[in-house]
Amino acid sequence: xTYNMDRLYEAVEAKGHVxxxxxxxxxxxxxxEFRRAPSQAAAVLAYNSALIDATxxxxxxxxxxxxxxxxxxxxxxxxxxxxxxxxxxxxxxVIADIKRGDIADTAARYAKxxxxxDFEADFVTLSPYMGMDSIEPWLSWAETAxxxxxxxxxxxxxxxxxxxYRELKSGGHLYDAxxxxxxxxxxxxxxxxxxxxxxxxxxxxxREEAAAIRSKRSSLFFLIPGYGAQGGxxxxxxxxxxxxxxxxxxxxxxxxxxxxxxVHSNAAAANADNRVAAxxxxxxxxxxxxxxxxxxxx
Amino acid sequence: xTYNMDRLYEAVEAKGHVxxxxxxxxxxxxxxEFRRAPSQAAAVLAYNSALIDATxxxxxxxxxxxxxxxxxxxxxxxxxxxxxxxxxxxxxxVIADIKRGDIADTAARYAKxxxxxDFEADFVTLSPYMGMDSIEPWLSWAETAxxxxxxxxxxxxxxxxxxxYRELKSGGHLYDAxxxxxxxxxxxxxxxxxxxxxxxxxxxxxREEAAAIRSKRSSLFFLIPGYGAQGGxxxxxxxxxxxxxxxxxxxxxxxxxxxxxxVHSNAAAANADNRVAAxxxxxxxxxxxxxxxxxxxx
Numbered sequence: 001x002t003y004n005m006d007r008l009y010e011a012v013e014a015k016g017h018v019x020x021x022x023x024x025x026x027x028x029x030x031x032x033e034f035r036r037a038p039s040q041a042a043a044v045l046a047y048n049s050a051l052i053d054a055t056x057x058x059x060x061x062x063x064x065x066x067x068x069x070x071x072x073x074x075x076x077x078x079x080x081x082x083x084x085x086x087x088x089x090x091x092x093x094v095i096a097d098i099k100r101g102d103i104a105d106t107a108a109r110y111a112k113x114x115x116x117x118d119f120e121a122d123f124v125t126l127s128p129y130m131g132m133d134s135i136e137p138w139l140s141w142a143e144t145a146x147x148x149x150x151x152x153x154x155x156x157x158x159x160x161x162x163x164x165y166r167e168l169k170s171g172g173h174l175y176d177a178x179x180x181x182x183x184x185x186x187x188x189x190x191x192x193x194x195x196x197x198x199x200x201x202x203x204x205x206x207r208e209e210a211a212a213i214r215s216k217r218s219s220l221f222f223l224i225p226g227y228g229a230q231g232g233x234x235x236x237x238x239x240x241x242x243x244x245x246x247x248x249x250x251x252x253x254x255x256x257x258x259x260x261x262x263v264h265s266n267a268a269a270a271n272a273d274n275r276v277a278a279x280x281x282x283x284x285x286x287x288x289x290x291x292x293x294x295x296x297x298x
Numbered sequence: 299x300t301y302n303m304d305r306l307y308e309a310v311e312a313k314g315h316v317x318x319x320x321x322x323x324x325x326x327x328x329x330x331e332f333r334r335a336p337s338q339a340a341a342v343l344a345y346n347s348a349l350i351d352a353t354x355x356x357x358x359x360x361x362x363x364x365x366x367x368x369x370x371x372x373x374x375x376x377x378x379x380x381x382x383x384x385x386x387x388x389x390x391x392v393i394a395d396i397k398r399g400d401i402a403d404t405a406a407r408y409a410k411x412x413x414x415x416d417f418e419a420d421f422v423t424l425s426p427y428m429g430m431d432s433i434e435p436w437l438s439w440a441e442t443a444x445x446x447x448x449x450x451x452x453x454x455x456x457x458x459x460x461x462x463y464r465e466l467k468s469g470g471h472l473y474d475a476x477x478x479x480x481x482x483x484x485x486x487x488x489x490x491x492x493x494x495x496x497x498x499x500x501x502x503x504x505r506e507e508a509a510a511i512r513s514k515r516s517s518l519f520f521l522i523p524g525y526g527a528q529g530g531x532x533x534x535x536x537x538x539x540x541x542x543x544x545x546x547x548x549x550x551x552x553x554x555x556x557x558x559x560x561v562h563s564n565a566a567a568a569n570a571d572n573r574v575a576a577x578x579x580x581x582x583x584x585x586x587x588x589x590x591x592x593x594x595x596x
Contacts, residue, residue: 023404067400067407073416077375101425102365102397103455106321109365118371127399129427129450131457152427157401159429166475167467174472177464 003189003197004122004148005221008093011060012245016289017237017296019095019223020055020281021252022048022083023065026072028256030272041075044068047274048083051256052092054278055285060248061093063223064121081118093122095223099152101127107137115141123148125201125223128178135185135198142189142197149198153178154213156203156226179217186219195221195246202240204232204249210239214246222247227288228254234288238295251288258284301487301495302420302446303519306391309358310543314587315535315594317393317521318353318579319550320346320381321363324370326554328570339373342366345572346381349554350390352576353583358546359391361521362419379416391420393521397450399425405435413439421446423499423521426476433483433496440487440495447496451476452511454501454524477515484517493519493544500538502530502547508537512544520545525586526552532586536593549586556582 026040029047037043052062064087069080087094096119100110114124115138126135126149141147154164154175164175179200186196199221202213214222224240226232228251237249259280263269324338327345335341350360362385367378385392394417398408412422413436424433424447439445452462452473462473477498484494497519500511512520522538524530526549535547557578561567 025407065400065404067398067404067411070411070417071407071415073411074372074376074379076411078372081372099400099425100365100397101399101427102363103453104457106363106365109323109369113365113368113371113374117369119368127397127425127427128461129399129425130453130455131460131462133455133457133460155401155428157428157431159402159431162429162431162479163426163472163475164429166472169465169467174461174464177461181460 001143001146003142003146003191004093005195005197005199006191006193008061008148008221008248009191009193009195009245011093012248015058015060017241017247017249017292018059018285018289019061019063019248019250020051020059020255020285021063021065021250022051022256023068023252024048024256025068030259030274030277032271032273039075041072041079044072044076045079045082047277049086050274050278051281052087052090054282056090056092058282058285058289059092061095062087063095063097063250065097065252084119084121088120088122095123095125095150096121097125099125099127101130101134103130104133104137107134111138111141115145115147123150125149126151128152132181139185139189139198150201150223151178151182151198153182153200154202154206156205156230156232160203179213179220182220183217190219193245195219199223201225204236204240205230207236207239210236214240214242218242224249227251234291234295237292238298241296244296249288249292254288255281255284299441299444301440301444301489302391303493303495303497304489304491306359306446306519306546307489307491307493307543309391310546313356313358315539315545315547315590316357316583316587317359317361317546317548318349318357318553318583319361319363319548320349320554321366321550322346322554323366328557328572328575330569330571337373339370339377342370342374343377343380345575347384348572348576349579350385350388352580354388354390356580356583356587357390359393360385361393361395361548363395363550382417382419386418386420393421393423393448394419395423397423397425399428399432401428402431402435405432409436409439413443413445421448423447424449426450430479437483437487437496448499448521449476449480449496451480451498452500452504454503454528454530458501477511477518480518481515488517491543493517497521499523502534502538503528505534505537508534512538512540516540522547525549532589532593535590536596539594542594547586547590552586553579553582
């Protein structure tokens with residue numbers, strides 16, 4: 001079985017570490033396009049499609065935050081499904097950022113929902129609070145269809161201090177205990193390049209433990225949030241990589257909103273369209289890719 | 299502001315503690331109805347509607363597990379929306395069992411998705427792993443619209459031992475640390491009956507700590523899973539209640555599948571329809587209500 005995690009490793013080798021986060025809020029879309037589109041949801045799909053076309057050769061993968069689509073109701077979820085399909089039809093890899101975590105029966109239903117059918121993705125994100133029986137049902141899809149997951153370990157938001165960072169009586173933090181269990185899963189489902197079928201979400205906002213986490217979790221491929229708008233820099237992200245691979249670095253706002261930064265006058269902003277937005281997104285993603293490569297090679 | 303948690307307290311006073319869990323898997327629906335319905339998703343909505351009509355006067359609330367609907371793709375989510383709407387139009391209270399937990403920006407989008415629009419519910423379930431900044435954005439909806447939430451504290455699945463039960467260096471378990479923070483939220487958003495706008499999910503499968511958890515968390519209204527198919531009994535659930543209120547007890551399979559237990563011969567099962575299923579569900583819910591009342595009064 002070729003795991004999707006193996007395909008992601010190969011994509012990083014070929015294209016760099018950028019994960020384009022399609023957390024497409026309607027306020028990021030050029031006003032011109034809104035006036036053209038039959039609905040908000042249709043405008044989001046047109047915008048996403050333009051950005052995907054413009055970044056396919058330099059994005060290792062895409063991450064689609066389902067909340068931005070649920071916010072628009074049923075029509076939004078059609079756009080969510082359409083976005084996943086658009087990426088996969090073009091050979092791209094897509095992470096469904098859904099952070100699910102529920103009891104085993106329910107997890108099996110969720111896995112079917114997000115690894116097949118309308119919402120089929122290559123990877124999902126999962127939350128470990130309820131324990132490993134909420135993670136394991138997803139793994140059978142790694143065995144049969146190569147599917148992958150990134151389980152929340154140490155995230156990039158300030159609130160991570162509340163529980164993830166709590167010190168355990170047995171030693172280490174809660175996130176270490178999660179990492180231990182994920183290491184066991186990786187050992188049981190090893191891929192071709194030393195990384196297991198399921199990886200972990202590790203934010204690049206906390207510089208101090210980054211090198212220690214990376215060396216301790218050598219079998220876990222990382223999905224790395226926190227770059228750009230959340231404060232992480234290329235040097236911080238590089239600390240979570242290993243031999244130039246082993247992780248993808250997500251950026252959403254800095255890519256999705258790049259056109260707003262490039263458009264200097266209000267008149268130009270009023271005339272900007274998806275072509276302008278896609279070009280700006282491509283430039284932002286390329287600059288990010290180059291910055292991370294430079295940091296890795298330091 | 300009358301919080302939905304106040305309304306739920308009043309519903310328990312009037313109708314008892316039963317939360318009917320509409321985790322409607324297609325395999326629970328009488329085969330006759332499947333042949334009548336234009337689609338799987340339509341069959342689920344017809345089944346749910348029949349069960350809601352039959353239980354409205356004895357269910358304190360309903361809980362709808364979104365995974366069962368996502369499994370059917372976009373059509374399933376239409377049925378999900380239709381089920382929520384059906385309950386709310388009839389004056390029932392509904393908990394969207396979505397277990398969301400994400401960074402603040404995303405949490406705000408999720409809250410809009412599930413507290414307004416197509417997927418509007420009265421309550422949601424939330425997962426605390428990422429910390430309190432993943433919970434707080436939902437609270438503004440308590441202040442403006444009375445909305446409520448149940449945050450995972452100590453669940454009813456075997457995997458709860460993996461992380462929820464981990465002992466902290468500072469004392470207590472992880473779930474105690476979550477309970478402490480939820481107590482702070484309740485103190486800041488007190489309702490009319492001594493319970494905060496947001497409560498907690500506490501399973502009734504672990505008898506030993508139940509009384510201690512209930513007395514320590516006197517300001518938290520509990521959503522109590524684990525009854526019936528998961529092993530909890532009325533006596534176990536009663537330990538998590540307080541002065542005959544303070545919690546609702548969820549049962550899904552034992553109510554949804556009650557018709558299968560009542561139908562003795564295969565021929566009768568083949569002829570059973572939603573009327574039979576609804577009657578059986580009503581009987582099962584009434585028996586559960588009575589059993590919990592009896593346990594509370596012991």
